[in-house]
Amino acid sequence: MKIILTTVSPNLDSEIDPRFGRGAYFLVVDCDTLVWEAHPNPGVDSAGGAGSLAAQFVANQKAAAAISGDFGPNAYNALRSADVEMYLFGTSRTARETVERFNAGLLERVGAPTGPGHHPRA
Amino acid sequence: MKISVASGKGGTGKTMIATSLAISLAAIMSEQPPLFLDCDVEAPNAHLFLHPEFIEREDVGLLIPFVDEAKCTHCGKCAEVCQYHAIAVLGQKTLVFPQLCHGCGSCTVMCPEKAISEAPDRMGVIERGPAAAGISFARGILDVGEPMATPVIRKLKRWAQPAPGQVVIYDAPPGASCPVVETVRGSNFLVLVTEPTPFGLHDLRLAVQMAGELGIPVGLIINRDNGSYPALDEFCTSQNLPVLLRIPFERSIAEGVARGQTLTDIHPEYVNHFCQVFSQIALSTSEG
Numbered sequence: 342m343k344i345i346l347t348t349v350s351p352n353l354d355s356e357i358d359p360r361f362g363r364g365a366y367f368l369v370v371d372c373d374t375l376v377w378e379a380h381p382n383p384g385v386d387s388a389g390g391a392g393s394l395a396a397q398f399v400a401n402q403k404a405a406a407a408i409s410g411d412f413g414p415n416a417y418n419a420l421r422s423a424d425v426e427m428y429l430f431g432t433s434r435t436a437r438e439t440v441e442r443f444n445a446g447l448l449e450r451v452g453a454p455t456g457p458g459h460h461p462r463a
Numbered sequence: 464m465k466i467s468v469a470s471g472k473g474g475t476g477k478t479m480i481a482t483s484l485a486i487s488l489a490a491i492m493s494e495q496p497p498l499f500l501d502c503d504v505e506a507p508n509a510h511l512f513l514h515p516e517f518i519e520r521e522d523v524g525l526l527i528p529f530v531d532e533a534k535c536t537h538c539g540k541c542a543e544v545c546q547y548h549a550i551a552v553l554g555q556k557t558l559v560f561p562q563l564c565h566g567c568g569s570c571t572v573m574c575p576e577k578a579i580s581e582a583p584d585r586m587g588v589i590e591r592g593p594a595a596a597g598i599s600f601a602r603g604i605l606d607v608g609e610p611m612a613t614p615v616i617r618k619l620k621r622w623a624q625p626a627p628g629q630v631v632i633y634d635a636p637p638g639a640s641c642p643v644v645e646t647v648r649g650s651n652f653l654v655l656v657t658e659p660t661p662f663g664l665h666d667l668r669l670a671v672q673m674a675g676e677l678g679i680p681v682g683l684i685i686n687r688d689n690g691s692y693p694a695l696d697e698f699c700t701s702q703n704l705p706v707l708l709r710i711p712f713e714r715s716i717a718e719g720v721a722r723g724q725t726l727t728d729i730h731p732e733y734v735n736h737f738c739q740v741f742s743q744i745a746l747s748t749s750e751g
Contacts, residue, residue, distance in 0.1 A: 390560065396553065400551075
């Protein structure tokens with residue numbers, strides 16, 4: 342199963358990046374084989390709408406789940422429409438640790454936006 | 464003649480100055496008192512000083528996209544062209560985020576299936592009517608929870624146009640970002656109201672820079688002046704900024720404003736002061 346994490350650098354031993362829309366990299370990981378590939382976040386410098394852009398990226402990757410530290414209302418609604426499940430890093434510090442904890446069923450699943458939006462139209 | 468009153472820092476006395484200037488001009492232009500626009504649509508308060516009676520009202524909305532899922536092929540052209548990421552194609556669903564939308568219409572134009580139609584999404588209201596001393600008054604109000612003030616200001620300025628020869632005073636929002644630029648754009652002169660504090664000076668620098676970008680001449684009114692902040696005077700000298708008026712830091716003024724009085728109500732001699740400010744503005748714009 343394919344999952345996506347937000348990370349600080351482009352590899353499996355990277356620290357996690359707690360921001361979904363503004364994280365530096367998206368790490369796409371096969372959680373069974375741990376085969377991974379990293380993509381720079383296309384929305385990292387966007388003036389607004391980073392959450393919806395990031396959600397679209399995740400949906401295009403056909404990932405089953407997204408793991409981050411924060412899902413705003415736009416990202417949440419978009420990912421839910423795309424049937425992508427959302428989880429929080431919790432105490433995980435690295436991407437590898439996060440995948441292990443995901444596989445063990447230890448990550449908290451997100452059932453509502455975790456905070457207000459960050460970048461409304463302005 | 465179009466005069467904007469802005470400040471950079473909030474709470475320096477923009478509305479007190481703008482309303483007092485309007486009252487003063489109404490006194491010498493009784494055949495055609497000025498038009499006053501409260502462009503601080505997130506927190507309009509000039510009505511507390513000028514007591515308008517609103518007789519006309521219009522909704523302000525942006526045209527936002529609606530996607531006909533029966534026609535949509537989820538090709539993603541709309542999402543690609545949207546620079547605000549207000550429309551996203553997620554597998555077999557196309558999702559619109561109204562609060563991110565700027566109403567530009569690009570998605571509608573680019574949709575090869577003609578699956579997008581547009582409908583107004585209300586974000587605020589504009590209203591106008593006669594006010595104190597024969598002043599024509601208009602203001603915008605952004606709805607609670609709406610994040611984008613600029614379209615309300617743009618529509619207010621288009622809707623409330625001056626009669627030929629009528630002076631217009633625009634009371635700007637605080638700051639130096641889009642809503643202020645939208646207010647100030649097209650003015651002949653910008654009055655910046657500041658106070659002798661580090662915050663006041665910091666934001667004044669930004670506001671002066673903005674005016675420079677827009678190519679609008681600037682004059683300064685220093686409010687709550689206690690004569691003890693040389694950094695502000697140095698900045699004025701270095702930037703060649705004319706100081707049009709200094710208003711002292713005085714309890715009676717604060718008390719009057721808190722009661723809803725203009726400076727001209729509190730100290731009638733300010734009618735003269737503001738008329739002189741206007742003469743200076745008229746002179747400097749005719750030179751420019």
